[in-house]
Amino acid sequence: MIKLTDLENFILKAAGRKKLNHDEGRIFGLTNETIKKAVVCWMPNGDAIEFAAEIGADAIICHESLFYPYDAPQVVYGEVPKDYLSWSANAKRLNLLVKHDIGVYRIHVNMDRISNCDALVNLLKLGKLVHRDLEKLHYIVEFPPQTLDKLASQIKARLNMKQLWTVGPRDKKVRRAGMIFGGGGLFTNVFWAEEFISMGCDVLVCGESDEYAMEYFKDAGAGAGAIVTSHRLSENPGVEQFANSLSKRFKGHLKLQYFAGALPNQTHE
Numbered sequence: 001m002i003k004l005t006d007l008e009n010f011i012l013k014a015a016g017r018k019k020l021n022h023d024e025g026r027i028f029g030l031t032n033e034t035i036k037k038a039v040v041c042w043m044p045n046g047d048a049i050e051f052a053a054e055i056g057a058d059a060i061i062c063h064e065s066l067f068y069p070y071d072a073p074q075v076v077y078g079e080v081p082k083d084y085l086s087w088s089a090n091a092k093r094l095n096l097l098v099k100h101d102i103g104v105y106r107i108h109v110n111m112d113r114i115s116n117c118d119a120l121v122n123l124l125k126l127g128k129l130v131h132r133d134l135e136k137l138h139y140i141v142e143f144p145p146q147t148l149d150k151l152a153s154q155i156k157a158r159l160n161m162k163q164l165w166t167v168g169p170r171d172k173k174v175r176r177a178g179m180i181f182g183g184g185g186l187f188t189n190v191f192w193a194e195e196f197i198s199m200g201c202d203v204l205v206c207g208e209s210d211e212y213a214m215e216y217f218k219d220a221g222a223g224a225g226a227i228v229t230s231h232r233l234s235e236n237p238g239v240e241q242f243a244n245s246l247s248k249r250f251k252g253h254l255k256l257q258y259f260a261g262a263l264p265n266q267t268h269e
């Protein structure tokens with residue numbers, strides 16, 4: 001068993017911070033402020049909670065939000081609807097957590113700093129990391145000029161994906177990639193893409209993106225465009241690495257299991 005303060009101290013030390021962010025820490029339950037057995041996962045969705053129940057965990061340590069709208073109860077845009085806990089997906093998660101007496105602890109940007117960004121860059125092995133700013137989460141990788149197509153194939157293979165999206169001329173040579181992790185490629189976050197473009201990146205390697213953002217990428221910078229993967233798949237390597245370091249740090253005190261989960265969508269061709 002560990003105390004929540006032990007977990008918090010571990011995170012702060014590893015991330016080099018003085019306090020957790022507003023959306024991090026205890027999100028639900030964990031009223032005795034301890035954890036005996038935890039599942040570490042990307043998002044505490046229904047599958048993850050059911051897995052935690054199956055193995056008898058009393059906590060889920062996660063990277064993404066438990067409830068919608070993003071990032072309830074601290075919504076970025078507008079106000080949280082007063083009935084958000086009655087929304088069907090939120091209610092399902094809440095009921096499962098209560099039924100199985102499982103609490104949730106979230107580590108968001110600090111998990112990006114501790115492991116998510118480095119793990120993805122190390123896994124993709126695209127080239128030389130020439131810029132690494134853990135404050136702004138700016139990672140830039142350079143490699144010998146190659147086509148967008150070839151770079152996309154390499155990323156697809158390393159992430160074990162069946163398909164991904166690219167934006168821009170497929171035969172255009174690129175050599176400097178801005179790494180946009182997780183949901184940074186969504187239309188709400190195009191400022192991030194613009195930061196990379198102003199730093200001379202000719203391709204954006206994204207986690208999750210949407211059509212609205214891809215319209216932006218298409219007109220952005222020199223038009224080299226972007227490669228779009230997946231939010232979960234771009235961050236899971238780091239979530240797993242975080243789980244391993246947690247299990248090493250609290251060996252003998254905390255039982256822990258990593259849960260990779262699956263993408264929510266299927267491909268129809």
Ligand SMILES: [Fe+2]
Pocket residue numbers: 063064181182183231235
């Ligand atoms: Fe994320």
